[in-house]
Amino acid sequence: MDATDYCSKKIIDDLKRSKTSLYSFVERLFFASVSLYCKFLINIKCTPKTILNEKIFMYLISEKVNKMSELESNNNQSTKIENIIILGSGISGCTAAIYAARAGLNPLVISGPEIGGQLTLTSVVENFPGFPDGVHGPQLVENTKKQAERFGARFMQNIVLSFEKKGEIIELGLEESKKIQSKSLIIATGASARWLGLPSEHKFKGKGVSTCATCDGFFYKGKEVLVIGGGDSAMEEATHLAKIASKVIVVHRRDEFKASIAMQEKLFKTPNVSVLWNKEVHEVLGDIKGVNGAQLKDTVTGEITDIKCDGIFLALGHVPNTRIFKGQINMDELGYLKTESTKTNIQGVFASGDVQDRKYRQAITAAGSGCQAALEAEKYIHSLEN
Numbered sequence: 001m002d003a004t005d006y007c008s009k010k011i012i013d014d015l016k017r018s019k020t021s022l023y024s025f026v027e028r029l030f031f032a033s034v035s036l037y038c039k040f041l042i043n044i045k046c047t048p049k050t051i052l053n054e055k056i057f058m059y060l061i062s063e064k065v066n067k068m069s070e071l072e073s074n075n076n077q078s079t080k081i082e083n084i085i086i087l088g089s090g091i092s093g094c095t096a097a098i099y100a101a102r103a104g105l106n107p108l109v110i111s112g113p114e115i116g117g118q119l120t121l122t123s124v125v126e127n128f129p130g131f132p133d134g135v136h137g138p139q140l141v142e143n144t145k146k147q148a149e150r151f152g153a154r155f156m157q158n159i160v161l162s163f164e165k166k167g168e169i170i171e172l173g174l175e176e177s178k179k180i181q182s183k184s185l186i187i188a189t190g191a192s193a194r195w196l197g198l199p200s201e202h203k204f205k206g207k208g209v210s211t212c213a214t215c216d217g218f219f220y221k222g223k224e225v226l227v228i229g230g231g232d233s234a235m236e237e238a239t240h241l242a243k244i245a246s247k248v249i250v251v252h253r254r255d256e257f258k259a260s261i262a263m264q265e266k267l268f269k270t271p272n273v274s275v276l277w278n279k280e281v282h283e284v285l286g287d288i289k290g291v292n293g294a295q296l297k298d299t300v301t302g303e304i305t306d307i308k309c310d311g312i313f314l315a316l317g318h319v320p321n322t323r324i325f326k327g328q329i330n331m332d333e334l335g336y337l338k339t340e341s342t343k344t345n346i347q348g349v350f351a352s353g354d355v356q357d358r359k360y361r362q363a364i365t366a367a368g369s370g371c372q373a374a375l376e377a378e379k380y381i382h383s384l385e386n
């Protein structure tokens with residue numbers, strides 16, 4: 001678009017919205033007229049010298065107009081207040097986006113460091129309703145995103161680094177020192193599982209190494225598995241797996257569990273569960289088909305031994321992605337956001353999915369609470385208008 005077109009379009013737009021100031025109207029009218037006049041001179045072909053002068057003049061005008069337009073778009077960016085921003089592009093954030101977009105709220109989803117969330121780390125999801133043959137995790141979340149986009153949800157690749165509530169407005173700091181404002185916010189930043197940090201563990205992620213017994217236990221029917229950890233979640237994962245697998249061995253780096261006595265008693269009463277004390281995983285072993293064993297290191301003697309198994313379940317706990325909200329939004333001792341029907345203690349700020357659910361952490365529960373959060377946010381935005 002050249003200077004004439006740009007200025008004319010702006011004048012028309014501003015007049016339509018009755019938004020223009022007299023100064024910018026006159027300025028734009030001036031540039032549009034001068035630019036049109038130069039075009040006319042070039043077209044009627046004056047002497048080569050005049051044409052050169054007019055071209056230089058037009059170039060200068062275009063430069064000035066480009067600067068005007070850049071300044072204007074920067075101003076628009078910093079003053080625009082979104083209706084609703086959703087943090088996280090996992091199943092919960094994408095579901096919230098479907099509902100918010102269908103309610104006409106034009107939501108903006110900020111994808112975060114892990115586009116698509118945890119479901120992109122898994123292969124087949126067999127327990128999400130509506131897929132009798134199962135569905136690939138990445139496909140499920142990609143479909144949900146597309147569904148949200150169909151109704152006008154916008155996705156932005158960025159990470160939120162800071163959060164502040166200023167009166168009724170929520171301000172988020174993004175990478176490259178960008179700021180963004182919104183009337184409401186849905187936090188769906190998930191909770192990341194703790195890993196051992198071994199390269200071999202990453203090699204077999206989804207091929208025998210799992211962080212979710214409820215999700216992946218079914219694939220180990222009649223097989224032998226290790227559960228790594230000594231807290232409540234290790235007890236829970238082991239007793240759950242014991243109903244499916246033929247043998248469950250809990251590997252713990254200390255000589256006693258941190259789990260509650262009740263959970264420990266339940267574990268010790270389960271016949272096909274045994275415990276290896278003072279052992280940690282030194283290396284995950286496997287081949288092209290997946291995990292077939294592990295090297296265990298004795299934490300007292302340092303001795304390394306091999307053990308055969310078909311799968312390894314890490315039960316080392318999860319870390320909710322809530323660091324940026326610390327001191328502002330109420331959370332429990334593990335850092336999960338405290339909610340009441342997805343509402344946090346801050347008006348206009350809602351939370352959904354794993355970030356506020358230390359108990360279930362499933363795709364369907366994350367999607368369900370995403371829906372709830374969007375409906376609550378919609379109600380909140382309407383209450384601001386009335």
Ligand SMILES: Cc1cc2nc3c(=O)[nH]c(=O)nc-3n(C[C@H](O)[C@H](O)[C@H](O)COP(=O)(O)OP(=O)(O)OC[C@H]3O[C@@H](n4cnc5c(N)ncnc54)[C@H](O)[C@@H]3O)c2cc1C
Pocket residue numbers: 087088089090091092093110111112113114115116117118119121122124125126127128158159160161188189190191192193210211212215216321352353354355361362363364366
């Ligand atoms: C290996 C594996 C297999 C699983 N299998 C199953 C299964 O078979 N069935 C099942 O029901 N569940 C399964 N789950 C659990 C399921 O994936 C989670 O319950 C679900 O993904 C949680 O969704 P969520 O949207 O709350 O969070 P997540 O999926 O964790 O998404 C969080 C999102 O927040 C974003 N984010 C984080 N920090 C920021 C920030 N600062 N700014 C902006 N964005 C941010 C991330 O980039 C990400 O997009 C599995 C999990 C794993 C790890």
